Amino acid sequence: MSDTTLKCPQCSSEKLYRDGLRYLADGSNVQRWLCRNCGYRFTKKSCNSSGAFQPLSRIQTQSLKTNFAILSKRQVCDCLTEASKNLTEVARQETAQREGTTTNQHEAKDKILQYAWWLKKKGRSEATIKSRVRRLKGLAKHCNLMDPEAVKETLAKLSQKNSTKAITTSVYTNFLKCFGLTWEPPEYKMEESIPFIPLETEIDQLIASCNKRTAALLQLLKETGARIGEAARLQWIDLDSERRTLRIQAEKGSNPRMLGISEKLVGMLNALPKRSEYIFNPNTKALRTSFVYQRARATVKLNNPRLKRITFHTLRHWKGTMEYHKTKDPWHVKRILGHKTLSSTEVYINVEQAIFQISNDEYHVKVAHDLKEACQLLETGFEYVTDMEGIKLFRKRK
Secondary structure, eight states: OOOTTTTOOTTTTEEEEEEEEEETSSSOEEEEETTTTTTTTTEEEOOOSSSOBBOOOOEOOOOSSTTTOOOOSSSSSSOHHHHHHHHHHHHHHHHHHHHHHHHHHHHHHHHHHHHHHOOOOOTTHHHHHHHHHHHHHHHHHTTTTTTTHHHHHHHHOOOOHHHHHHHHHHHHHHHHHHTTTOOOOOOOOOOOOOOOOOOOHHHHHHHHHSOOHHHHHHHHHHHHOOOOOOOOOOGGGGGETTTTEEOOOOTTTOOEEEEEEOOOHHHHHHHHHOOSSSOOOOOOHHHHHHHHHHHHHHHHHHHHGGGOOOOOOHHHHHHHHHHHHHHHHHHHHHHHHHSGGGTTTHHHHHHOOOOHOOOOOOOEEESSSSSSHHHHHHTTTOEEEEETTEEEEEEEOO
16 A cells, blocks of 8 residues: 655655564564565554554664564575574485486386387287386386385285286386396286176176167177277278178287177167277277266166176176087187187186086987978077987087
């Protein structure tokens, strides 16, 4: 607030503003003024004993050497106490630590980038590179990647499953190999677990609760047992609607395959808009985000918490388990899922035995006297057994 009776002793400007009161050691106070023109600050006696405003007698410029001066945040003290020196030293150490942390983080990013390029030159897939980089970035938040002992301590402290730690250990071993280093890795063993296999009715309920694009994706995964990455890369040219077949380009070193699909799935796929060459969004992260939202809504709507445990890969486990249960032929399951070796298929044999602990050896038996009857039986799920007395025997589990 300006006062025209006052002028700045530095530039004689009348643009003055009150800058608060200053209390002195003798109990009195002075009004501080600030010149908005040159920034000069000065004081004057503001009140007499009766509280009335006292006319200006003289200008008193602020001085740090006066006996009545009180140190404020706007003044600088020439001498530092021992405590302030200690605080200054602590502040310097904290700054150095922060700078060191920043340097380590930048160094870790550079090393991880070099490792990713090393994997790229070795021909690793994008999915593999992204997965390993993600694990190393998570590890770099807790320790220095170039210090194997620090990595060991971090792994020991992390509250993760031994299977997860075993994978991280393997990735870090490969990371050190990139830079010509070695270490003595900790021993974490993979813990085998039986995957969750939902009921077919639960899968159908979930499919019915989703929008048409997600429903078509889930129906495709259910019938083919494809991975989500394989399904995301499907193009319209891979679909043969007349022959009801689907050509699947494999990932993760699996075998490509051409599988038959149902007429229902063909109709669901053809009902989707053809906005690009891909049937679905090739971005698997976007597909998962949409699916998780619709799955949560279906869980609440149907009041079935088991639906939350269904993932894209769950349908692959379900397909492998059901195919082995129907045929008892691991080679057939291997071909359907595109496995390179039979050892990858053995997990579904164990799952089938765990789920269907009581073996159901009861069958419906049918006979076919001609080719037409045999075709009808095969279309309804019967399997050929043998010929006897000029007729063909078929059976299907009850």
